[in-house]
Amino acid sequence: MAFAGTKQKCTACEKTVYLVDMLTADNRVFHKSCFRCHHCKGTLKLSNYNSFEGVLYRMPHFDQLFKRRQP
Known part of the structure; x- marks a missing residue:
């Protein structure tokens, strides 16, 4: 039996992400x-x-970069 992997693609590189290397952040x-x-x-x-x-x-x-600076 072969492992089929996932259909999910990495947001950054657009390659297939396998469960052992998957990280989910900001949905x-x-x-x-x-x-x-x-x-x-x-x-x-x-x-x-x-x-x-x-x-x-x-x-x-x-x-x-984004915090408001105090005067």
């Missing part, structure tokens, strides 16, 4: 290796990311 599916910060390209974890308009960022970069 989108990624390979673990494709779940990266837009700013620094570093690998993200579910505990250290934020998104803005569908773009993923590490929390420090998100804060740096």
